Amino acid sequence: MDNKNKIKILYIDDEANNLISFKASFRFDYTILTAVSTAEADAHLEKHADISIILCDQRMPDKTGVEYFEEIRNKYPNPVRILITGYTDVESVINAINRGHIFRYVKKPWTDMDVASAIEEAHKFYIATSMLTVKNQELQKAYNELDKFAYSATHDMRGPILSVLGIINLSKNIDNITDIRQMMDMVEKAMLKLDNYIQNLHDYYNLKRGELSISDINFNDMVKDMSDMFEIASKLEQVQFSCNVVQDEPFRSDEVSLKIIVNNLLSNAFKYQDKKKLNKFVTLDVAVSKGAATINVKDNGIGIPEKSISQVFDMFFRATTLEFGSGFGLYNVKDALSKVNGTIDVSSKEHEGTTFTVMIPTK
Secondary structure, three states, X not given: OOHHHOXXXXXXXXXXXXXXXXXXXXXXXOEEEEEOOHHHHHHXXXXXXXXXXXXXXXXXXXXXXXXXXXXXXXXOOOOEEEEEEOHHHHHHHHHHHHOOOOOEEEEOOOOHHHHHHHHHHHHHHXXXXXXXXXXXXXXXXXXXHHHHHHXXXXXXXXXXXXXXXXXXXXXXXXXOHHHHHHHHHHHHHHHHHHHHHHHHHHHHHHHHHOOOOEEXXXXXXXXXXXXXXXXXXXXXXXXXXXXXXXXXXXXXXXXXXXXXXXXXXXXXXXXXXXXXXOOOEEEEEEEEEOOEEEEEEEEOOOOOOHHHHHHOOOOOOOOOOOOOOXXXXXXXXXXXXXXXXXXXXXXXXXXXEEEEEEEEEOX
């Protein structure tokens, strides 16, 4: 077995002969660390976070094995604890086991078979509890996201709906065409906000549940589709939109993930323009070279406050309230990039603009 894949064991005993005998017996099957004192054991535990099993003699000079296990239980909860004990200590050891301080004990004088059996059972327990810990962390994360989603759904979906209902109620008693047009503009903004939220929600669940479908990517075709999609926004908002693609080699990835990434970055670039500027622009540059695609989306919009840059990829985070947004867009970008093993960097300055740089390796 490769040393990297071997179970790492710490054996503590104040008798050096026992340590030598243990290491000689199991050095080929496991990675063995030994300690002649609890102080030396502490040093090993601090240095080796991947120790999965600790065996300790019950009768140590400074403290008993049970006392030592109880002492380290909170600081090092993951390693499974096995006690080595003589017959005269069995009753006190059983009480310790019942209190949950140790996994099991091995009687002295031990045999290789007894120790190997204890180690294998302890390692199975270690793997099971480690997996349970990971699942609990994932469950807690999912619970936190669900909690945030419940709030967001109430706020971001009901808000536009209530606005439209209020406008409809007001318009029933208005005959002036100018006032009606103003109200229709308000309805349009409310519906755009709701549509943006639903689209980002759709992307989010596509990423969470969808499997990758790897295919050849032609960035010229993809960018042409994006250019057509944002052409109207470019004209209406008077934003100069330019695209450039350099692809002289094949590139393979998940097309849906790539489209979510580029679409969200461009949507933000158009959405957060500085309406006071006369020379508004958005640029999209794609270059495929040496087995990787580099995607740059740049704008000269309102920019991101320096204090907010580290948070822009968090779910529901919004760096500004000047424009509508769900707080899903850049979170979806980050999630899509994790699926295709990509990275993203952002540089931004308030009132000057923002540049997102994405790197994605070919599959």
